[in-house]
Structures are given as C-alpha cells and as structure tokens.
Amino acid sequence: MYDDEKNLYHYTYRKDGSETATQPGQSYDARGTQPDPVPVMTPEAPKKKKHTAGKVAALALVCALLGGAVGGGVVYGAGRMNADTTEVSVSGRLPEAVNVHQVDGKTKMTDAEVYAANVNSVVSINVTGTSGTNFFGQKVQTASSGSGFILTKDGFIVTNYHVVKDAEQVKVTLYNGDEYEARYVGGDEDYDIAVIKVEAADLPTVTLGDSGSLNVGDRVLAIGNPLGELTFSMSGGMVSSVNRTINVSGTPFNMIQTDASINPGNSGGPLVNQYGEVVGIVSAKYSGTGSEAVEGLGFAIPINDVFAMIEDIMTNGYVTNKPYLGVSAGTMTEQMAAQYRYDISSGVFIYSVEEGYAAEKAGLQMGDVITKVDDHAITSLEDLTAVKKQYSAGDTVTLTVYRGGETITVELTWDAVPAEEKADSDTPTSGSGRDDSQYGGYMNPYDLFDYFFRQFR
Structure with a gap:
C-alpha cells in the first residue's frame, strides 16, 4: 500500500501502513516484524589460531568481488544493448485534409467527405410540450429530441411527425451552434413526416437523391442526434433491404432497411448515399421483443415516397392529395x-x-x-x-x-382528405397522435374505439 505524507510516496510492508523507525541494534525480518532481542554476551579474549583459515576466507572474498564485478558488467552491457536497440516507431504521416465537395450526384465521396458535405445542413431538434394527464388530472410535461435536415435556404426543415407531435415549443440547433425557435408548418401521421420552419436566410441545404435507385448492399450513412446528447454523430452501414413493409403502432410503412446504427434521437435525420444525396428520412429502429434482443435493424422512409407530400405541406400546411x-x-x-x-x-x-x-x-x-x-x-x-x-x-x-x-x-x-379531417389528424397538439402512453389507462374507451374505426377513412 501507499502512504502519502508530505507529498511523498513510501512503500511499506506493514499491514497497517505505518512505518516504525529502527533503533540502533535492532532490525526487521522479511515479514516486517521485530525479532526477539538478542542477548548481549561479554566477549572473551580471542585465542590465537593459525592464519590458514583467514587466508582462505580472504581468497574467497576476492573471488566473490571479482565475480560480482564481472557479472555486473555483463548485466550493465546487456542493459545498454537493449536501450540502444529497443525503439518505438512513430509515424510522421500528416493528417489528410477532407475535401468539401458540392453534391452533384456524380462525385462518389469518402465517408468523411459525405459528412463534411452534409453536416451543416443537419439540425438537432429539441421539443417541449405536454402529453395527457397524470393520476391527479395534471398535464404531464414532456421533453424529447430528434433530428432534421434543411431543405430550403429560407428555413424549411424536414423531420418525422412523431418528433414534433404534441409540441408546444420547438428549438433547432445548427452545427455551427446557431439556435432558432421553429414553428410547425404541417405534417402527416400516416406517413410520419413533418415540416417545421425557422426564420433565417442563406442556410446550407441538402441535396435529395433517388431512393428508387438503391440496391441491397449499397453503403448509406445516417447523421443525427442520437440520445439527444451526441449531436451531429454519423453512423454507417449498408442497405439491408428495400421496399420493406413494417408495422409501426398499427400503421404499415414502406421502408429502407439498414444496419447503420440508429438510436432514439436519430429520428428525422437524413439517410445519405455515397454521393452525398439524401435518400431517406431515418424513422424507426427495431429493438426486439421480450427476451430477444436484435441489432442492426434500422429503417428510413424512402424520400421518393414522400417528397411530393413534403412540397404539399410546405405550400398548403397539409397533404391535400391524400x-x-x-x-x-x-x-x-x-x-x-x-x-x-x-x-x-x-x-x-x-x-x-x-x-x-x-x-x-x-x-x-x-x-x-x-x-x-x-x-x-x-x-x-x-x-x-x-x-x-x-x-x-x-x-x-x-x-x-x-x-x-x-x-x-x-x-x-x-x-x-377534407380540411376538417386534416385539422383533426395532422395537428401535433390535437392529441390524436399514436402515442402509446395515451393508452396506458387514461384514454376514454369510446375515444379508443373512435380512434381505431374512424381514422382509417
């Protein structure tokens, strides 16, 4: 153990960590305990002996000294040899500069270049609001995080509907640290898309690609805000499947399946191909059921499926041709x-x-x-x-x-879809969203019946 006194570390072999000064004439054995006192004997006058034994002892001592010196010299020489021949190799390579390409649909990029070309167009979204009531009838305050991407220079941002539903306040943070209050423009729950707007100009925008051109095995990257803390993180993987139908809270979706790491907070962020084009909106992750855990099952909405609806929402506030x-x-x-x-x-x-x-x-x-x-x-x-x-x-x-x-x-x-139906189903604060916590015991059973049998018109 160590004993730190006066900023000095001392080794001690005593179990209690203390150090006891030795007294003259005393010593410690290897166990750290003091042996019994040695009785003092009165020396007798030396008797004369022949010097043969003394000569032998002296000769042995000289041989021992010479042997120690030679041995020490060998050890020292070996130490010097190791010091001279043992080296640590340190690379002198300079880091490569990452080129920031203009996304043109023709230039294939490295992962680092894809990130550099898109990260300034990705946003972190933080939402506060209320959802239902507690046992005492009080509104439950909520806070959540998600991701999004900038579609136009004047501040239209695409994200998932489930990211901003029930929102009372939406804050957007850019990669450079700029923060904006965003307003909800519109969205559609059945397609899990939403558009929000910030008041700004000359914002960096993404370039949309063709999700229909994706093949299983193509490399894709997801940029977003996992866990609401690890902002502007990128994960990579391959397209595991295209046109994969999955059921999310009772609603089927056509999805791009990927093994890129997807976590809570990634929702609404872009799925990007190797040309830097946005081909999907990251939306869901399959985590498993019961005791079965799964990995590498992330899903994104194909951009081709929803782009016309996004434009419709930007213009009219809802999907008019639904x-x-x-x-x-x-x-x-x-x-x-x-x-x-x-x-x-x-x-x-x-x-x-x-x-x-x-x-x-x-x-x-x-x-x-x-x-x-x-x-x-x-x-x-x-x-x-x-x-x-x-x-x-x-x-x-x-x-x-x-x-x-x-x-x-x-x-x-x-x-x-008639305007009144749009207002009922597409407004985040309407309370008609598929929030599983809504069905935890406080929703009126007649409302639940109405939810299931009237929303699918």
Whole structure:
C-alpha cells in the first residue's frame, strides 16, 4: 500500500501502513516484524589460531568481488544493448485534409467527405410540450429530441411527425451552434413526416437523391442526434433491404432497411448515399421483443415516397392529395363472421358510410367487406391503409367487396382528405397522435374505439 505524507510516496510492508523507525541494534525480518532481542554476551579474549583459515576466507572474498564485478558488467552491457536497440516507431504521416465537395450526384465521396458535405445542413431538434394527464388530472410535461435536415435556404426543415407531435415549443440547433425557435408548418401521421420552419436566410441545404435507385448492399450513412446528447454523430452501414413493409403502432410503412446504427434521437435525420444525396428520412429502429434482443435493424422512409407530400405541406400546411374513402371501418374477424353469419372472416368491415364522399359515390354500404383493392389482397385495416398510400386523390381503383353472401366489384375514385379531417389528424397538439402512453389507462374507451374505426377513412 501507499502512504502519502508530505507529498511523498513510501512503500511499506506493514499491514497497517505505518512505518516504525529502527533503533540502533535492532532490525526487521522479511515479514516486517521485530525479532526477539538478542542477548548481549561479554566477549572473551580471542585465542590465537593459525592464519590458514583467514587466508582462505580472504581468497574467497576476492573471488566473490571479482565475480560480482564481472557479472555486473555483463548485466550493465546487456542493459545498454537493449536501450540502444529497443525503439518505438512513430509515424510522421500528416493528417489528410477532407475535401468539401458540392453534391452533384456524380462525385462518389469518402465517408468523411459525405459528412463534411452534409453536416451543416443537419439540425438537432429539441421539443417541449405536454402529453395527457397524470393520476391527479395534471398535464404531464414532456421533453424529447430528434433530428432534421434543411431543405430550403429560407428555413424549411424536414423531420418525422412523431418528433414534433404534441409540441408546444420547438428549438433547432445548427452545427455551427446557431439556435432558432421553429414553428410547425404541417405534417402527416400516416406517413410520419413533418415540416417545421425557422426564420433565417442563406442556410446550407441538402441535396435529395433517388431512393428508387438503391440496391441491397449499397453503403448509406445516417447523421443525427442520437440520445439527444451526441449531436451531429454519423453512423454507417449498408442497405439491408428495400421496399420493406413494417408495422409501426398499427400503421404499415414502406421502408429502407439498414444496419447503420440508429438510436432514439436519430429520428428525422437524413439517410445519405455515397454521393452525398439524401435518400431517406431515418424513422424507426427495431429493438426486439421480450427476451430477444436484435441489432442492426434500422429503417428510413424512402424520400421518393414522400417528397411530393413534403412540397404539399410546405405550400398548403397539409397533404391535400391524400386519398380519402369516407367510411367507418374495422378489421373483419372470425367472431364477427359468426355473429353476422358471413362466409368470410377477413377483410375490412364497413360500419358506416359518410354522405358525399368516395365510398357513397361508389355505392358501398354498411355491412360490406372490402377484400381487394385492384390486385392487392385486403385482410385487415392495416392492409387497406398500406394500399391507400400507393394512391392519390383522384385515382380510380377497383374494389372487390363481399355483400350478402356474394362477391361483387365496384369502381371507386379516391376523394381528398377534407380540411376538417386534416385539422383533426395532422395537428401535433390535437392529441390524436399514436402515442402509446395515451393508452396506458387514461384514454376514454369510446375515444379508443373512435380512434381505431374512424381514422382509417
């Protein structure tokens, strides 16, 4: 152990760490304990002896000294040899400068160059707001973080809807440290996209690429704000799958799958290809269920799927061409089939039809079960929602419908989402978002019923 007294370190072999000065005539054995006193003996007068033994002892002493000297010389020489031959190699290479390229869709870049070309266009987003009430009826204060990227020089920023929903205040931080208060422009929960705006000019912007050109195995990079603390971090990986359908809180999404590291706080940030182009919006991570942990399953929304909607939100505040059916509906089940004596047990069961909208115009009725949209099989509400995303208002489709024991087909032209529906579903503070904590025990069961059977119109 060490004893630090007067800024000096001393070794001690005593278990208690103390040091005891030796008294003249005393010594310590190897165990650190004081031996018994040696009795003092009165010396007798030396007797005369022959000097042969003395000569032998002297000769032995001389040999020992000479041997020690020679041995010491050998050790010293070996030490000198090691000192002369043992060296540490230190590279004299100078660090390479990272070139900042203009993203032109033609120049393939290193990872460092992709980061340099895009990091100034990525933002850190910090959100504060309220979400529901606690046991005492008080509003619960919330705070969360996410990422985004600058789309226009005058301050339009793209992020995920789930990053800014329920937001009362949105703060944006740029890579250079500049901070801005942002206002919510609009968004769409079914596509998990949102646009916010800061008042600024000449901001650095990203360049959008073609997500449809991605191949499995292509290198992609994610830049964002993982954990809300590690701002402007970059992770890399490959495209693991394209056109991967995943279900997030009951809503199906078409995604780019990647093994790039994705963590909470990365949501809304860009997924970038090797040419520095944004090909996706980082949105989700699969962490596993139960005791099964998984790694390398991150997902991003393909930019081709949502760019037209983003432009629509920037112009109108919401997605004006989002298809609208105009029904209250739910997933058909075996229990329902038994109750209503239907011959089918899957599809989308229509509970009611709204007057003046696409379903009524096409002749759909309460009790109908939609089983196909064009060639897409429909077994549940999730299927219908996924298929709707492939169409825009004004598109015409053929529905296959089960009615009264028979299968019929009807032509239907999608309507646009009405303004009042847009206001109900696309405003972050409306409380209609898919926040799982909302269903933890304080949501009215009738509201929950309405949530499931009215939002999929």
